[in-house]
Amino acid sequence: MTSAGQARGRKRDSRVDQALIAATQELLLEVGYAKLTVDAIAARAGVGKAAIYRRYATKQEMTFAAAIHDLTLEPPPDTGSLRGDLVALIEDIVSSLANGPAAAAVPGLLADIHGDPALTARFLNTFVALERTYIVGVLKRAQGRGEIGDVPDPDLVHALLLGTVFASLFLLGVGSDGLAQRLAALVAAALVGPHAASDA
Amino acid sequence: MTSAGQARGRKRDSRVDQALIAATQELLLEVGYAKLTVDAIAARAGVGKAAIYRRYATKQEMTFAAAIHDLTLEPPPDTGSLRGDLVALIEDIVSSLANGPAAAAVPGLLADIHGDPALTARFLNTFVALERTYIVGVLKRAQGRGEIGDVPDPDLVHALLLGTVFASLFLLGVGSDGLAQRLAALVAAALVGPHAASDA
Amino acid sequence: MTSAGQARGRKRDSRVDQALIAATQELLLEVGYAKLTVDAIAARAGVGKAAIYRRYATKQEMTFAAAIHDLTLEPPPDTGSLRGDLVALIEDIVSSLANGPAAAAVPGLLADIHGDPALTARFLNTFVALERTYIVGVLKRAQGRGEIGDVPDPDLVHALLLGTVFASLFLLGVGSDGLAQRLAALVAAALVGPHAASDA
Amino acid sequence: MTSAGQARGRKRDSRVDQALIAATQELLLEVGYAKLTVDAIAARAGVGKAAIYRRYATKQEMTFAAAIHDLTLEPPPDTGSLRGDLVALIEDIVSSLANGPAAAAVPGLLADIHGDPALTARFLNTFVALERTYIVGVLKRAQGRGEIGDVPDPDLVHALLLGTVFASLFLLGVGSDGLAQRLAALVAAALVGPHAASDA
DNA sequence: AACTAATCGAGACGGTACGTCCGGTCTTGCA
DNA sequence: TGCAAGACCGGACGTACCGTCTCGATTAGTT
Numbered sequence: 119m120t121s122a123g124q125a126r127g128r129k130r131d132s133r134v135d136q137a138l139i140a141a142t143q144e145l146l147l148e149v150g151y152a153k154l155t156v157d158a159i160a161a162r163a164g165v166g167k168a169a170i171y172r173r174y175a176t177k178q179e180m181t182f183a184a185a186i187h188d189l190t191l192e193p194p195p196d197t198g199s200l201r202g203d204l205v206a207l208i209e210d211i212v213s214s215l216a217n218g219p220a221a222a223a224v225p226g227l228l229a230d231i232h233g234d235p236a237l238t239a240r241f242l243n244t245f246v247a248l249e250r251t252y253i254v255g256v257l258k259r260a261q262g263r264g265e266i267g268d269v270p271d272p273d274l275v276h277a278l279l280l281g282t283v284f285a286s287l288f289l290l291g292v293g294s295d296g297l298a299q300r301l302a303a304l305v306a307a308a309l310v311g312p313h314a315a316s317d318a
Numbered sequence: 319m320t321s322a323g324q325a326r327g328r329k330r331d332s333r334v335d336q337a338l339i340a341a342t343q344e345l346l347l348e349v350g351y352a353k354l355t356v357d358a359i360a361a362r363a364g365v366g367k368a369a370i371y372r373r374y375a376t377k378q379e380m381t382f383a384a385a386i387h388d389l390t391l392e393p394p395p396d397t398g399s400l401r402g403d404l405v406a407l408i409e410d411i412v413s414s415l416a417n418g419p420a421a422a423a424v425p426g427l428l429a430d431i432h433g434d435p436a437l438t439a440r441f442l443n444t445f446v447a448l449e450r451t452y453i454v455g456v457l458k459r460a461q462g463r464g465e466i467g468d469v470p471d472p473d474l475v476h477a478l479l480l481g482t483v484f485a486s487l488f489l490l491g492v493g494s495d496g497l498a499q500r501l502a503a504l505v506a507a508a509l510v511g512p513h514a515a516s517d518a
Numbered sequence: 519m520t521s522a523g524q525a526r527g528r529k530r531d532s533r534v535d536q537a538l539i540a541a542t543q544e545l546l547l548e549v550g551y552a553k554l555t556v557d558a559i560a561a562r563a564g565v566g567k568a569a570i571y572r573r574y575a576t577k578q579e580m581t582f583a584a585a586i587h588d589l590t591l592e593p594p595p596d597t598g599s600l601r602g603d604l605v606a607l608i609e610d611i612v613s614s615l616a617n618g619p620a621a622a623a624v625p626g627l628l629a630d631i632h633g634d635p636a637l638t639a640r641f642l643n644t645f646v647a648l649e650r651t652y653i654v655g656v657l658k659r660a661q662g663r664g665e666i667g668d669v670p671d672p673d674l675v676h677a678l679l680l681g682t683v684f685a686s687l688f689l690l691g692v693g694s695d696g697l698a699q700r701l702a703a704l705v706a707a708a709l710v711g712p713h714a715a716s717d718a
Numbered sequence: 719m720t721s722a723g724q725a726r727g728r729k730r731d732s733r734v735d736q737a738l739i740a741a742t743q744e745l746l747l748e749v750g751y752a753k754l755t756v757d758a759i760a761a762r763a764g765v766g767k768a769a770i771y772r773r774y775a776t777k778q779e780m781t782f783a784a785a786i787h788d789l790t791l792e793p794p795p796d797t798g799s800l801r802g803d804l805v806a807l808i809e810d811i812v813s814s815l816a817n818g819p820a821a822a823a824v825p826g827l828l829a830d831i832h833g834d835p836a837l838t839a840r841f842l843n844t845f846v847a848l849e850r851t852y853i854v855g856v857l858k859r860a861q862g863r864g865e866i867g868d869v870p871d872p873d874l875v876h877a878l879l880l881g882t883v884f885a886s887l888f889l890l891g892v893g894s895d896g897l898a899q900r901l902a903a904l905v906a907a908a909l910v911g912p913h914a915a916s917d918a
Numbered sequence: 919a920a921c922t923a924a925t926c927g928a929g930a931c932g933g934t935a936c937g938t939c940c941g942g943t944c945t946t947g948c949a
Numbered sequence: 950t951g952c953a954a955g956a957c958c959g960g961a962c963g964t965a966c967c968g969t970c971t972c973g974a975t976t977a978g979t980t
Contacts, residue, residue: 127929128971134931152433155961166932171963229429232488233352246490273492274500278478281485285477288432289484290446292473300474308508328949328951355940366953371942527924528976534926552833555966566927571968629829632888633752646890673892674900678878681885685877688832689884690846692873700874708908727955728945734957755935766958771937 130173137163138170142184143219151226154181178230182237185223186245189214194252200260200310204279204302207256211249211283212294225288250276266309278305330372337363338370342384343419351426354381378430378437385423386445389414394452400460400510404479404502407456411449411483412494425488450476466509478505530572537563538570542584543619551626554581578630578637585623586645589614594652600660600710604679604702607656611649611683612694625688650676666709678705730773737763738770742784743819751826754781778830782837785823786845789814794852800860800910804879804902807856811849811883812894825888850876866909878905 141162145154156177160167174180191214194207215224231237253276257269282301286294341363345354356377360367374380391414394407415424431437453476457469482501486494541563545554556577560567574580591614594607615624631637653676657669682701686694741762745754756777760767774780791814794807815824831837853876857869882901886894 126927126973128931130930131971150433151429156963157961160932164932166930166934167963168933168965169931172930177962225429225432228488229351229426232425233350238491242491270504271500273486273490274482274497274504277485277490277492278482278501278504280489281481281483282474282477283481284489285481285484286473288428289480290473290477291438291442292477297474297477300471301478304470304474304478304508305504308504330951334952356942357940360953364953366951366955367942368944368954369952372951375942377941526922526978528926528978530925531976550833551829556968557966560927564927566925566929567968568928568970569926572925575968577967625832626829628888629751629825632825633750638891642891670904671900673886673890674882674897674904677882677885677890677892678901678904680889681881681883682874682878683881684885684889685881686873688828689880690873690877691838691842692877697874697877700871701878704870704874704878704905704908708904726947726953728947728957730956731945756937757935760958764958766956766960767937768939768959769957772956777936 134163134165134169135173137165138173138180139184139187141165142181143187146181146185146219146222151181151223156180175236176234178227178234178237181223182227182230182240185220185227188218189220189245191245191248191252194256196259200256200263200265201302201306203256203259204305205298207252208279208283208298208301211280212287212298215283215287216294221287246276249280253279260309270309275305334363334365334369335373337365338373338380339384339387341365342381343387346381346385346419346422351381351423356380376434378427378434381423381430382427382437382440385420385427388418389420389445391445391448391452394456396459400456400463400465401502401506403456403459404505405498407452408479408483408498408501411480412487412498415483415487416494421487446476449480453479460509470509475505534563534565534569535573537565538573538580539584539587541565542581543587546581546585546619546622551581551623556580576634578627578634581623581630582627582637582640585620585627588618589620589645591645591648591652594656596659600656600663600665601702601706603656603659604705605698607652608679608683608698608701611680612687612698615683615687616694621687646676649680653679660709670709675705734763734765734769735773737765738773738780739784739787741765742781743787746781746785746819746822751781751823756780776834778827778834778837781823782827782830782840785820785827788818789820789845791845791848791852794856796859800856800863800865801902801906803856803859804905805898807852808879808883808898808901811880812887812898815883815887816894821887846876849880853879860909870909875905 138159141159142154145158145162149158154177156167156170159165159180160170170180174183192210194203194210197203197206215221231241250272254269254272257266257272257275260266261269279301283294283297286292286297338359341359342354345358345362349358354377356367356370359365359380360370370380374383392410394403394410397403397406415421431441450472454469454472457466457472457475460466461469479501483494483497486492486497538559541559542554545558545562549558554577556567556570559580560570570580574583592610594603594610597603597606615621631641650672654669654672657666657672657675660666661669679701683694683697686692686697738759741759742754745758745762749758754777756767756770759765759780760770770780774783792810794803794810797803797806815821831841850872854869854872857866857872857875860866861869879901883894883897886892886897
């Protein structure tokens with residue numbers, strides 16, 4: 119066990135947890151990351167600031183938890199082809215980043231992660247690691263089907279998929295219409311040859 | 319024009335400009351973006367805060383100017399092949415983002431850009447537009463050589479190149495060793511066929 | 519009556535009462551009134567905060583109770599002379615205020631009393647009223663002995679005795695060595711003539 | 719000089735000083751010492767909190783300064799008799815403590831003084847020392863007139879005068895009507911004989 | 919012996935004030 | 950007018966404390 123000592127005293131109120139997450143998400147959508155304040159979160163949640171700092175060491179951790187709370191990456195389904203699998207995977211990534219409170223928080227959150235080693239570790243160990251696992255799975259499946267020979271470096275593929283989505287959304291502001299299909303076509307073409315991209 | 323009125327009084331001291339840029343760059347490296355303060359910049363530069371705000375409207379503009387001050391994207395040379403051109407282009411992007419004060423400022427600056435339309439516009443009109451021009455040039459050159467048929471959507475290629483570099487450096491933390499070569503190989507393969515990737 | 523309902527359930531643990539008083543007194547001596555906190559009292563006493571607030575409505579009441587807990591004003595003995603009686607009375611007042619936890623609490627407690635009508639009433643009805651009764655007794659006894667003619671205003675005498683002691687201890691910081699004798703001499707002289715002061 | 723380095727930069731705005739003192743005094747009268755908050759003072763004065771803490775290290779110092787600001791003890795006039803001089807002196811003390819913001823602050827301020835050595839020193843060196851000087855003057859004048867023989871301990875007289883007034887106002891709550899006359903009569907009687915008290 | 923109800927230590931809860939810090943503006947005196 | 954120094958307002962931060970409430974475990978008196 120993480121703690122041998124028996125827990126005593128009043129238990130954390132799970133409604134407070136929920137209220138905090140909900141209030142933070144609402145405020146992210148309403149005022150954005152830059153104007154998010156701890157006092158406003160507490161007031162919106164009907165909660166004292168102490169209840170926040172009992173759960174999270176800093177405002178950044180609180181926001182990280184709220185933004186990430188209902189992001190659930192689905193394991194990519196076996197669509198029968200590498201390209202189909204990639205489309206599903208990319209669409210999941212896009213929907214994670216493009217909608218809801220997460221979209222409002224991502225740029226600010228990224229900055230905060232790059233200034234807090236603890237947050238960096240948590241981010242890498244949850245999202246990044248999971249996404250990488252899925253990518254490895256998709257690539258191995260393609261190898262099993264005979265679509266590709268050697269499995270390429272999963273980190274490169276990861277950077278390529280996640281980075282392209284991220285750049286479209288937050289760096290270039292060019293939108294993501296049809297991004298999943300076009301990006302999947304390109305990646306599949308790179309791995310198995312351009313003819314794979316022509317049967318779109 | 320703003321400069322139509324005849325200039326009166328003392329002229330701006332260009333040493334102040336230089337000292338500000340230098341101080342900001344030093345502090346970015348020493349304490350990082352999150353702990354960068356205007357007072358510290360002024361103190362380090364031996365300058366009053368008014369001198370800063372006479373030049374820049376906000377701390378974000380000041381930091382933006384300092385971070386990109388000595389970033390110069392070179393027009394990609396004609397290496398004779400699409401892949402060679404891409405390698406050169408990507409290496410330039412990597413060197414822009416991976417070293418010096420810019421690397422320390424990028425995540426924070428990105429957050430600030432996403433909250434200031436003026437800064438967003440400046441960012442898009444300088445860096446993004448220039449990079450896109452270079453990409454279009456490389457692709458057209460490849461078409462001229464007959465390496466590729468149709469020119470693909472330059473925005474997608476842009477997102478792919480810039481995003482992959484960005485993700486490697488700031489999202490996944492997997493480093494960028496050999497990134498330019500491997501990424502260029504992959505992209506070239508996607509556009510002209512996997513055989514292009516085998517002659518690495 | 520409030521106690522008409524039949525008592526049910528567990529009885530108050532008298533050891534808790536004692537531990538609270540003791541812990542408060544210790545902390546008053548150690549950290550002083552200003553830095554006294556309810557949490558610290560509870561921790562020192564090995565007691566939950568609820569046990570405190572089951573007994574006292576506010577921190578002020580708790581401290582009041584602890585500070586005056588072992589203060590017992592003795593009825594002044596008949597020493598045979600007004601001056602002797604006054605000396606005994608003043609010495610009792612001094613010993614109440616100058617020693618132990620009470621001395622550490624008095625200035626802070628006075629401030630709190632002046633902001634809580636309930637506490638004001640309790641203070642006036644216990645300490646002040648009792649002291650006044652003793653003063654009246656001493657003065658009547660002196661009148662009976664023929665030392666003085668009319669009995670002076672007991673409130674003025676009270677203010678004079680208590681106030682002088684208080685000022686010496688808490689306002690001027692000049693100590694109280696020999697204060698009882700010298701003050702009693704002065705008061706006796708004022709009431710019966712200065713010759714009474716010469717036989718010190 | 720206390721500081722050899724030449725002062726540079728913007729000067730303290732004396733209107734801020736005045737506004738702070740005035741706001742604190744108003745709030746003392748309106749809400750009392752216990753409910754006085756720094757934020758309320760700043761808001762009332764139209765001032766940032768930093769401007770307060772640039773001038774005073776703590777809330778207590780700020781309140782001390784405001785309560786004491788327009789308390790000016792007049793040197794007691796020569797009325798021709800010890801008793802007259804005492805009446806004037808006591809009335810000055812009463813008017814200092816009984817009216818205005820000081821009256822609202824005194825109990826709380828006293829508690830704070832007894833918890834801050836710096837404030838204690840300032841209090842002793844200003845008010846207490848000045849008052850003592852005046853008392854010594856009055857007593858010496860009486861000696862010069864031949865009203866009294868030896869000059870009694872000025873600290874005892876000080877404690878007696880100040881303490882009696884203080885106790886009447888803040889300890890016993892019996893008011894101070896005619897206090898100056900009656901107390902002066904008593905003290906004069908103690909020093910020169912009770913016959914002096916009969917010609918009231 | 920089972921039930922009931924108030925007590926216990928521990929500690930989370932809402933609220934409020936504290937003193938600190940920082941961003942962007944303004945003022946002073948010198949050059 | 951520019952400039953260094955630094956005071957100014959506004960407002961968010963994270964901490965501390967008060968008095969209340971909740972938890973699970975005692976500890977009595979009542980059935």
